[in-house]
């Protein structure tokens with residue numbers, strides 16, 4: 645059950661969603677949302693599982709995943725599918741572009757107002773956009789340096 649100290653708008657919204665669908669309001673579901681609220685930026689099921697274990701909650705991965713699905717359905721959380729990693733999630737109020745490194749999977753967030761402006765002006769027949777999640781794929785500086793030094797190493801050995 646919720647106590648008043650926990651009564652954040654997010655917990656209330658989740659409660660209302662579960663009520664409206666006649667879904668069970670289990671303590672685990674709310675504890676998972678509390679851990680989600682502690683996360684800054686992106687998170688995945690492993691991070692949540694670790695945070696839950698730290699505070700003595702033993703929640704199965706299946707429960708974490710099914711609760712994340714409910715949180716997505718309620719509009720609180722967004723699922724992000726980068727093809728470099730297992731599904732990650734973030735709070736739904738965030739709008740930004742993801743810079744994804746295709747070598748190490750590192751993800752950075754940047755704000756590109758021009759993308760928001762373009763999408764909000766666009767109309768799609770037979771489709772109602774809910775949110776925008778953009779990704780730009782490329783190579784981060786760290787990976788570029790590694791690749792550069794490897795290429796230099798190769799050309800040196802070829803000269804010998």
Ligand SMILES: [Zn+2]
Pocket residue numbers: 745746747748749750783784785786787788
């Ligand atoms: Zn990288």
Ligand SMILES: [Zn+2]
Pocket residue numbers: 685686734738740742753
């Ligand atoms: Zn993000």
